[in-house]
Amino acid sequence: MNDLLADQLPWWQLVERNACMLFADYGYQEFRVPLVERTELFLRSIGAHTDIVEKEMYSFEDRGGDSLSLRPEATAGLVRAAIEHGLLHNQKQRLWTSGPMFRHERPQQGRYRQFHQIDCEAFGYEGPDIDVEMIQISARLWRMLGISDVRLRINSLGTPASRQQYRALLVAYFERHRAVLDADSLRRLESNPMRILDSKNPAMQAMLAGAPELTDHLDAASRGHFERFRDLLDASGIQYDIDPRLVRGLDYYTRTVFEWTTSALGAQDAVCSGGRYDDLVAQLGGDPTPAIGWALGIERIVGLLQARGVAVSPTAPAVYLVLSGERAERAGLAIAERLRDALPGAGVQANMGGGSLKSQMKRADKSGAQLALIIGDDEIARKSAVVRMLRADAGQQDCAWEELPAGIAAMLGRKVNARSDDGR
Secondary structure (H helix, E strand, C coil): CCCCCCCCHHHHHHHHHHHHHHHHHHCCEECCCCCEEEHHHHHHHCCCCCHHHHHHCCEEECCCCCEEEECCCCHHHHHHHHHHCCCCCCCCEEEEEEEEEECCCCCECCECCEEEEEEEEEECCCCHHHHHHHHHHHHHHHHHHCCCCCEEEEEECCCHHHHHHHHHHHHHHHHHCHHHCCHHHHHHHHHCHHHHHHCCCHHHHHHHHCCCCHHHHCCHHHHHHHHHHHHHHHHHCCCCEECCCCCCCCCCCEEEEEEEECCCCCCCCEEEEEEECCCHHHHCCCCCCCEEEEEEEHHHHHHHHHHCCCCCCCCCCCEEEEECCHHHHHHHHHHHHHHHHHCCCCCEEECCCCCCHHHHHHHHHHHCCCEEEEECHHHHHHCEEEEEECCCCCCEEEEEHHHHHHHHHHHHCCCCCCCCCCCC
16 A cells, blocks of 8 residues: 655646546546445455455454445445435436545555546446447547557456356366366356456466357347447447457456556556446346446556656646745735735745745745745835746846736736735
């Protein structure tokens, strides 16, 4: 679990800011759910025999004797909340959420025990058009962030009934090749055999290549859904690969599943994953409701941006007040407030802790401010300030206090807030 220091956060803020704007453009509303849920919720949704539930969840008993878990993903809690608050009764919903998730995994590059996700979810839409919109949203986010080294993989898991028939074929195939299976695959053979298809064990790849493919055993409705989904993707100009071994690690998925992957982050190649979970709402006690969603890992997106050398500057104030002496501090703090009223969002930072003029000017330069506003005893007497540009060779000039908001706004190419109280 990592601390995020101030110099790392500009990349995070870049991702979060763009995602927030993007969801608004597509008509998705923000939703927030607790970090802690009843353990039963994840057993019923994710699946008791998944790696997440068997090996990775942080679960504990509270003082009332209830078994609780830190959320390992957001979808189950969001579905629980939507049912609980009646948001799915004769309604369609487009929602998004974000925040920390928790899994007790082996930490490595791009994988942490506390990690952060952005989740995009839609409820009440049965057709493949919403599947494509989900992918369009993620593809547009890559363009907004300048990320190009990602590739889309898609597959269809069909319905639970057709998947059960395929599961029987798969188990029979793996039993014939039991001697090739590693210990982890043998453990999954009875509980979750489709996850064996995800194995990265080099010794098993030839055997896995010959395994039955799920797409050859889809029910007719799922096959038609997948064909229409591909047709709409083609019309959108989004390139993809069909990967019959893409099965995802959560039991609630049905029909469409997809992943965006990259080769720039080593072994942790998935940066955004999702799919349909048409049975989950009913499974958790709601009315039958088709649904689809995806989640992206912020740490991995930030890693991609940094690997590409995307430079993001920390937020810097526009104005830094250099205040020399107690009288200057008294006047300067009031002037700083007037400037913040007049120039909201520009950033006005006043020197704190005293210091010589030279040391304060060094702080002003280090802050990244565009200009320094200098007030000392002489300026107090004249009720003026020295304005010095820090990022351009433009000299300096005196400016009367009452003229500072308009004068600084002109230098910064901004407009003065009409609602500011210039008479303070």
